[in-house]
Amino acid sequence: MNLIKLEFKxxxxxxxxxxxxxxxxxxxxxxxxxxxxxxxxxxxxxMLNTGPLSPTNWPVFQFSDVWLNITYFxxxxxxxxxxxxxxxxxxxxxYGTVRQNIVDGMSRTQFWxxxxxxxxxxxxxxxxxxxxxxxxxxxxxSPNSNDIFLTIYFVPTYMLHLIHIxxxxxxxxxxxSSSGIxxxxxxxxxxxxxxxxxxxxxxxxxxxSFVEYLPMESNWNLxxxxxxxxxxxxxKVSTTSLEYLIAISWILFFLFTSFYIFKKREL
Amino acid sequence: xxxxxxxxxxxxxxxxxILAVDSLDLVVEKGDVFGILGPNGSGKSTTLGMILGVLSxxxxxxxxxxxxxxxxxxxxxxxxxxxxxxxxxxxxxxxLEITSMIKECDKKNIDKVLxxxxxxxxxxxxxxxxxxxxxxxxxxxxxxxSDPDVLILDEPTNGLDPQGIADIRVLIKNIAxxxxxxxxxxxxxxxxxxxxxxxxxxxKGKLIHKGYVSDNFSNTTTIEIDSNSRDKLKxxxxxxxxxxxxxxxxxxxxxxxSKNISIFDLNSFLVENGVIVxxxxxxxxxxxxxxxxxxxxxx
Ligand SMILES: Nc1ncnc2c1ncn2[C@@H]1O[C@H](COP(=O)(O)OP(=O)(O)OP(=O)(O)O)[C@@H](O)[C@H]1O
Ligand SMILES: [Mg+2]
Numbered sequence: 001m002n003l004i005k006l007e008f009k010x011x012x013x014x015x016x017x018x019x020x021x022x023x024x025x026x027x028x029x030x031x032x033x034x035x036x037x038x039x040x041x042x043x044x045x046x047m048l049n050t051g052p053l054s055p056t057n058w059p060v061f062q063f064s065d066v067w068l069n070i071t072y073f074x075x076x077x078x079x080x081x082x083x084x085x086x087x088x089x090x091x092x093x094x095y096g097t098v099r100q101n102i103v104d105g106m107s108r109t110q111f112w113x114x115x116x117x118x119x120x121x122x123x124x125x126x127x128x129x130x131x132x133x134x135x136x137x138x139x140x141x142s143p144n145s146n147d148i149f150l151t152i153y154f155v156p157t158y159m160l161h162l163i164h165i166x167x168x169x170x171x172x173x174x175x176x177s178s179s180g181i182x183x184x185x186x187x188x189x190x191x192x193x194x195x196x197x198x199x200x201x202x203x204x205x206x207x208x209s210f211v212e213y214l215p216m217e218s219n220w221n222l223x224x225x226x227x228x229x230x231x232x233x234x235x236k237v238s239t240t241s242l243e244y245l246i247a248i249s250w251i252l253f254f255l256f257t258s259f260y261i262f263k264k265r266e267l
Numbered sequence: 268x269x270x271x272x273x274x275x276x277x278x279x280x281x282x283x284x285i286l287a288v289d290s291l292d293l294v295v296e297k298g299d300v301f302g303i304l305g306p307n308g309s310g311k312s313t314t315l316g317m318i319l320g321v322l323s324x325x326x327x328x329x330x331x332x333x334x335x336x337x338x339x340x341x342x343x344x345x346x347x348x349x350x351x352x353x354x355x356x357x358x359x360x361x362x363l364e365i366t367s368m369i370k371e372c373d374k375k376n377i378d379k380v381l382x383x384x385x386x387x388x389x390x391x392x393x394x395x396x397x398x399x400x401x402x403x404x405x406x407x408x409x410x411x412x413s414d415p416d417v418l419i420l421d422e423p424t425n426g427l428d429p430q431g432i433a434d435i436r437v438l439i440k441n442i443a444x445x446x447x448x449x450x451x452x453x454x455x456x457x458x459x460x461x462x463x464x465x466x467x468x469x470x471k472g473k474l475i476h477k478g479y480v481s482d483n484f485s486n487t488t489t490i491e492i493d494s495n496s497r498d499k500l501k502x503x504x505x506x507x508x509x510x511x512x513x514x515x516x517x518x519x520x521x522x523x524x525s526k527n528i529s530i531f532d533l534n535s536f537l538v539e540n541g542v543i544v545x546x547x548x549x550x551x552x553x554x555x556x557x558x559x560x561x562x563x564x565x566x
Contacts, residue, residue, distance in 0.1 A: 006368050014356045096352035103319045104369040104409070105342035267321040 003114035004121065007088075011118075016087055024080040028129065031073055032137060035060065058230045061141040064150035066134050068226045068237060071158040074130055075223055078162055079190075081122050082169035086182045089115055089173035099267045112174075112262050116255070119166045127159040154223070157239060161222045164247055167254035168215065174258040190216050218246040270297045272417055272448045273318065277327035280313050280472075287313040289472040290327065295450055300443045302459035302466035302480070303452040304558060310472040311452040312349050315421050319346055331417075342370050345410035346419040351402040355395035359386055359405050362394055363412060372413035380408040383438065399426040407435065418442060421452045436462055460554035468561050476561045480554060487511065488526050490533075493519035493546035500542050507536060519546050 011017065039055040060069045092098040101111055134155070138148060172182045194216045201209040211217050222244070224237045273295040280288040288310040295301045303311050316322035318329050320341055331340040353362040363377045381387040384404035389397070397405065403426045410418055420439070424432040439462045443449055453459055459466055460480055468476040494500040497520075504513055504522060512523040530549055537544055 002368070006365065009361070009365055009368065010354065012354075012357055012361070095354060096350065097354055099321050099348065100352040100366075100409075101369055102321050102338070103341065103346050103348055104366055105338050105344075105371075106369050107338035110338070264323075266323065 003110060004117045007114050007118045007121075011088065017084070020080055020084050020087075024077060024084075027077040027080065028074070028133075031077070032061070032070070032133075035069070035073055055227075055230075058227070059141075060226075061137040063138040063142045063145065064147040064152070065226070065229075066138045066141070067151045067154040068223075068229075070130060070134055070137065071154045071161075072223045072226045074126075074158065075161055075220075078126075078165050079186075081126060081162065082165050082186065083183060084122060085115075085119055085166050085169045086173050086186070087179050088118060089170065090177050090179040090182060093177035094179070096267075102267060108263050109259075112259050115170065119163070119170055123159055123162040123166060126162055127155060130158055131155050157222050160244070160247060160251075161219060164219045164222070164251050167251045167258075168219075171254035171258040174262050212243065213246055215250050218243065218250055222247050271295070271333055272297055272299070273329065273331055273450070274333070275314075275318065275327065275329040278314065278317060278324055278329055279326045280310070280317060280322060281325045286472050288317070288469075291469075291472075291474055293467065293474070293477075295448060297448055298443075298446055299465055300439070300449045300463045301451065302463035303450065303469065304454065304456065304459055304466055305469035306454060306562070308471075309469040311454075311469060312421055313472075314469070315346070315348065315419060315450075315452055319344075319348065319419065321348075342372075342413065343415055344417045344419060345413060345415035347403075347406040347410050347421055347423055349421050351406035353394045353402070353405060353409075356393055358391045358393055359397070359408075360390040362405065363409055366409045366412050370413040376412050376414065380411045383411060384408045385434075400428055400431055403427055404431070407438075415447075417448045417450070419450045422454075423451070424453075424455065424458060432458075456555040456558050466554075468558065470562060487523050488528065489550045490522050490524055490528075490530070491516075491519045491546060491548040491550065492522060492544060494537070494542050494544050496542060499540075500537070500544075503537055503540050503542055507533060509533075 036056075039058065039060070043055040059065050092101075098111060102108065106114075135148075139145065169182070169186060172186060173179075176182050176185065194214055197214060198211050198217060201211050201214075212221055222239055224239070226237055229237055271294055273293065275291050275293045278288060278291040278293075279286075291310075291314060303314065305311050313322060317324050318331075318336075320336070320338060329336055331344070334340055353359075354365070357365075359381065360377060363381070364374060367374050367377065378387065378390075381390050384407050386401060386404050386408060389401065394402070394405065403423070407420070407423055410420065418439075423439070424435050427435060436458065439449060439451070443462065449462075451459065451463060463480055465477075465479050467474055467478075492500070492504070501513060501515075501520065504510055504520065509525040509528040510522050511525065514521040514523075530547070534544060534547065
């Protein structure tokens, strides 16, 4: 049975699907413009100590900085993709079609895998788009075509970030299986609960506070704020092996737990 | 050995504090049209849920075709579950395409089964716009799609109009004649009587009876009788020794007699004594009476 083909068949454009993908695409296309206006604002209002170069002259869209700059800013729109994942999984529970699929002869492993493949598919598409966008912006803005792929590892890191946040959505969907609750919980976790835990840990333990082990913090740490690079020349913005390790551990945790939950649950 | 389609072995399901299915031992053989009867909440759907892989048994197990219970075996079974469950935003046809992908069967059957359940004209409409009966028909179509050797139907005529009910019953009978095995859960007794050859009765999750629909296992039989001289008839009937009870009906007497009563002897006795019978009818015991008797017996 071709699981990914089956998923595509189920994915028929419904209204929510159209709305979410359109939103995501719009955000995707308009981000570079925002980026540029953002730099302009910084420059105009002298909001930051902007270092030796004025922000609009920073080589943000030139090779090979373009990779780290776009991957950082594009992680803000990953949440749309995770909503897509949440809705495609939870509606199978809401319509009871997961039951029918199993009765018809799918195994639970196959059902779980079919959703996992969809996750990988979304992550791959978004990564490919980022890759092409990077090439486009790079060729457009760079004075020469040296170092095109020097920091290309930010692109696979971006994919890892996507898989991470999508796995979180995936895990919550199999755990709770109601789209409304899962979406609220996800937003609540990312913007309220984890920041509170973060603050409490920081307050209690100071420098050695282990906040980097928090799930969303580990996700965020994969791609660091890139602009400091231009303020403090020589500042490193790469990801450490430990940070990769923590992020991958969370991904494995989300995936295995969701698999286990789904294997056990009554349908 | 070798003819069993389904064997359950002490199959048990407990939901928190409800024992929904209690050590159920069933054997369904090839060619059976097997009815599962029982009042509401007796565990019929729960049993089907377990043998179809959506509920995990608390204890006990079951085996399909003497080969265990893998999902591959389920592909050889066509099943409808309690409610028709399909993707509401997709057409009936698209929904069946999904079924055929999962069952790995030919898409060519789709039009055929849609015609059988008379949904062909509406095949391009979204499932969400179907009436309850049409949804039920679609789920029967999906069960038939892979031309399976075993058909499991959980209250298949639920929500259908009288014509639909009659059609589905004819369909089930025809499928049975072609040698396929059918398991039918229902609380509609005449449905089971009309289509099944063997049946079992569940009550609060327990198997309380197993037998053939044709069996008549009650000790008494009911006879309708009437004559132009009712008083004389009643007097004579009370003298006939196998008769246990006489009830005055409006049109005839309803008598309860021992199962061994001979209608010939009764009639001869009456004629010899000068009573001419104008109405005489030994009622075949319906499954409904059997069913109620079984339930009462086990109380
Ligand atoms: N998911 C569940 N959680 C808790 N109890 C359940 C669940 N599903 C079924 N039950 C209980 O199990 C028992 C058997 O239910 P089941 O649906 O198998 O009955 P049924 O014989 O199919 O009834 P009906 O004729 O009404 O369809 C009932 O007491 C029911 O309340
Ligand atoms: Mg039921």
